[in-house]
Amino acid sequence: MPPTFARADRRKTARAKRPVSIRKRILVFGGALLLAAAFALVLYVRDYAERASDRAFDRLLAASALTIGGAVQLEAGRVTVELPLASFAMFSGEDRIFYAVESPQGENVTGEADLSDGLAPATGGDPVFADKAFRDDRVRVASVGRLVSTAEGTGWVTIRVAETRGERDALAREILHNALWPILLLTLLALLLLWAGIGRAFAPLLSLEKHLRERSPDDLSPVELPAPSETAQLVGALNGFTARLKLARERLEALVAEAAHEVRTPLASLRAQAELALAERDPAALRRDVERIHEGAVQASQLVSQLLMDATVTHRLENQPEPTPVAPLAQEVVRRLSPDLSDRVILAIAPDAADANLSVDRVVLREAIRNLVDNALRYSEGEVEISIARDGPALDIAVRDRGPGIPDHEKPLVFGRFRRGEAGARIDRGGSGLGLAIVARVAEAHRGAVLLRDREGGGLAVHLRLPAEAAPVSQLPAPDRRHVLALLALLTAFAGAFSAPRPAEAAADFPAREKPAAATLHILGATDTGLFSHLIRAFQAAHPTIAVAYEENESRAVYDQLVSGQKAAPDLVVSSASDLQVKLVNEGLVRPFAPTRLAAIPDWARWRSEVFGFTFEPAVIVYNTNLVKPEEAPRTHLELAELLEREPQRFLGRVGTYDVARSGVGYLLATQDQAISSYFWRLAAAFGRARVQLTASSPEILDRIATGDLAMGYNIIGSYAFARADAGAPIGIVVPDDYVLVFSRSLLIPEDAPQPELAEAFIEFALSPAGQAILAGPAALGALLPGADGRWTADRIASLGQGAVQPIRFGPSLLVGLDRQRRERFLATWQEIVSPH
Structure with missing residues (x-):
């Protein structure tokens, strides 16, 4: 190879081995442009958007305050104000609204008394605006003055209306987003440069991805590719994960193989015995065959239950446990035994161990103790002693029996899965060989120990020693957890054929369907x-x-x-x-x-x-069909008033409606009626002449109508009436033809x-x-959302009447009816007209 190519190869190898910082590459290619070009423009546009938003919403605040100011009056020298219904109608967003009215002397007339804290009283009719913190939120306050003259002189009534800044801030953000074209252009340019930088910076990650994609599913060997410094820990964690996954897969394969082998044998035996029983004609022999089948089924049930518990313990050992009291848990194990077995158990708890807690999962510890007790009861005839005592830094849970015991050479072996001692096998009480294996796994997971000791006078003493401060339990990787849960579900389905149902726990108002309740x-x-x-x-x-x-x-x-x-x-x-x-x-x-x-x-x-809101419920007129004929039942609010005016003696004390002073929904419906209907106070006067019966409950009115004590009820919640009618009560229901108020439970x-x-x-x-x-069905409360299936949908309910549907809108306008002075005036007028006596 020529020297030039050799040096190039060495440089390439050095570059491949040298850690690469993705963060630095991104900063180099994108950070400089984004920070330098955008900062000044963002400040300018944001300031402009906030000022424009404040100007728009300040006009609404001022209009609301001036509307309230127009309703300020003097009565007997005292400032009064009845909030107009339009006071808050201009606020259509989702901001919270507050208000206050103060007399010239600074006394609160109505509204929020603390809204004026830190604000000067009004000295003129022009609106003054201020920002302040109010009830853990930022609000914008508009203050206007209303000049009044009293015996003490002339002064300014101060009206304040405040609004949280959510909507105006949203408008400012919208203006900001729409005005940032220069920043957007620079951002697009920066993104192009950033794209090129990311392509180079993430090249090592692409190599890692390609390497992992090319691996076979069975290849769990460590990844040995060179990685950037930012991903070195990730690769290390990946290698650790694959190592744990490999161990978990080996453990799961062993568990499935053992479970399949152990379950196959009793099932094959049951099948063979059943085939013999089918061919048997001798009743006595057939009975013996059935007894053997029953015995095999019991053994299979015990085996499956142990396998199920083994999987449960494996699953729960990965949870981080909370301190578990040991003494109550041992007492629970004894209580769950059948009476003939619990009489053989003696539980002794040392005084210094009565309040002892262990950092062990409650179910895991309970099953460990239960397995020890079950083994002792299964392989012995006499009494079984359970003792709990402290032994230095550990807690010792001992179970002693008078059974055949376990020879010394077998003691290390019985902790293996599906292993039983020779003496126990000779007795043949149907054990599965999993009990001690489960106990040993619990002890090992918490750095404890299980000791088998010969008992003086014959028998076996098993000591489960767990440290008072248990070490953290090693967690299984996520794939292993899924496999264990799958095996747990499989075993649960199989064990359901043999297991008896558990007793129900104590019920709450509506107890959970599965116990224990989460x-x-x-x-x-x-x-x-x-x-x-x-x-x-x-x-x-x-x-x-x-x-x-x-x-x-x-x-x-x-x-x-x-x-x-x-x-x-x-x-x-x-x-x-x-x-x-x-x-x-x-x-x-x-x-x-x-x-x-x-x-x-x-x-x-x-x-x-x-x-x-989640329901659709009209306010209806209800009548007793035995006292009021359907053809004479009033179909509108005006017809109801005319009927009561025309026949006052007939309906004297026989009409019911809400006591608006006690019922929140009754007051709401009455104030909405007042706002919509020009006949409301005429109807109220008719109620007064008929000595209307007032109550705070629709069901109570319906009860009295159904029994004939009342002839009619007004503004009854439709859902209650529909349910009563479906149940066979002698009532008729009128959804008014002029207008129908509809509200939604929320x-x-x-x-x-x-x-x-x-x-x-x-x-x-x-x-x-x-x-x-x-x-829309059994509850009869009315389905609010479209597309619901059932009898009581919004469309079906609206079609029962011919009038306009008037839904009660959620929003700040409802606060007008709750104003202290307006409520007092309304209730006083209602009391004077409806129930003057």
Whole structure:
């Protein structure tokens, strides 16, 4: 070879061996251009976008404050204000809204008393803007003044409206994105250069990829290619992984081979005995054959159970265990024995070991103790003693019996898989030879020991010694875990034919379908338990290891409980009072979440990715079909008022509706009626003359209508009425022909929910096709999302009436009805008209 080519080869070899830094190559080809060209332009465009966004949204803030200012009045020398319905209508985004009205003396008239902290009172009618931190968020505040004259003199009423900066920041980002063409051009140029650099920088990785692709599946030898410094550790980890994978595959192959060999023999024996029994004509001989078949089946069941437990222990040994109390676990093993066997067991726990814990998986330790006890009971007739005591830094669990014992020369051998001592084989009590092997594996994994000692007076003493501070358990690689789980499932299916069912555990409100329960989902709600249980049970069918505890209360009480914080927060809240749910969101008490089907929820039934509607429920008129004929049942709100005015004595004390002072959903429906209908107060006056019966619960009104105590009910939740009608109650349902209010029950996750992941799983299910089918079917709560199968879909419910469907939209406009002064005025007027006595 010529010297020139030799030097070139040496340089090529040196370059191949020299570590290459991918990071440096990327910085060289891309970093300089990106950092130098973009910085100044980004600052300029961002500043412009923020100023433009503030100007646009400040006009909306000022308009809202001026609208409220126009409603300021003086009554008996006191400043009052009733928020107009349009006060917050201009806020269509997902920002939280706050407001405050202060008298000239600085006293809070209504709204958030702490909104004015740090802000000067208004001194004129022109809006003044300020930014401040309020309730853990950044807000923009508009302040305007309203001049009033009182006995004390003339002064300015201060009106403030604040909005979080989410929407304006989003607009600023949109302007920024649309104005950055110069930066985009420079970025494209930089990307071209970066592409060329990456092609060179990742050449070694491509070589590694090619090398791995060309390997056969059975080649688990280490990778010896030269690697860049950034990937040297990766290659090392890959080599370590393949070494563990090789060991795991060898271990799995041995386990499968042993299991196949050991299971094949008893199954072949069972088949041969069954064939002989089929040909047997002598009843006595046939009975003996059946007894042998039963004995073989029992032995096969025991063998499969041991194989199953062997696979379970192998799987669970890879988990990081929590401290396990030993004494209660030993007591549990004894309790699980049949009564005739448990009477033979004596459990002795030393005082210094009563509270001892071991860092061993609970199931693994329980099965180790159970195998020792089963062996002692199987191969001996007398009493079996279990003792737990401390022995220096270790805990000694000893099981003593009066069986035949194990000769010294066999003691090292019986720890092998499927190995049994000669004395035990002669007794032939159906052992599998896996029990001591499982115990030995548990001891070895935790750096303990199993000791076999002859017992004075005859018998065997087995000592399981585990250190009080167990060493970390060596973990199996991921492929081995999958193989063990697959084998575990196979053995479970086979063992199901022989195993007896386990006893059920103690039930919660809605116990998990599979025991033990992985977790309990706590739901606080204002939905009838009987109807909501359909959705809960369907959720548990999809998540069988989750138990559910459901606490039912009135919608206002649900809101008060969350705001007060006096009780532990639930994981999930469900309520029919949309305004109170929006209020919780606006107060910052809700955790955000983006369900998979968020885009499918109608815009009116969700807000800020924090509260989500999931049902479609109209407010209907209900009547007793024995007291009111279908042809005379009112079809509109006006017809209802005219009927009560025309026949007041007939319906005196026989009409029911919500007590709006106690019921959150009742107040919501009443305020929406007031905003939509010009006949609302006429209807309220008719209620007053008929001495309407007020309650905080739709089910209570329906009960009284069904029994004939009431003739009609107004603004009843349609889902409850549909369910009662389907159950055969003598009620008729009218979906009004003029307009029908529709609301959606909503779900939200409290900010301090202890298990938000469980709540998220329930929301996902409620919005899924399976969950919506439950709402459209047995629950009769109404499916909100399109495409649901069932009787009570949104389209089907809307078609029951001829009027306009008026959904109650989630958003800041609902906060107007919750204003303190507006609520007090509404309730006072309602009380005066509807129930003056």
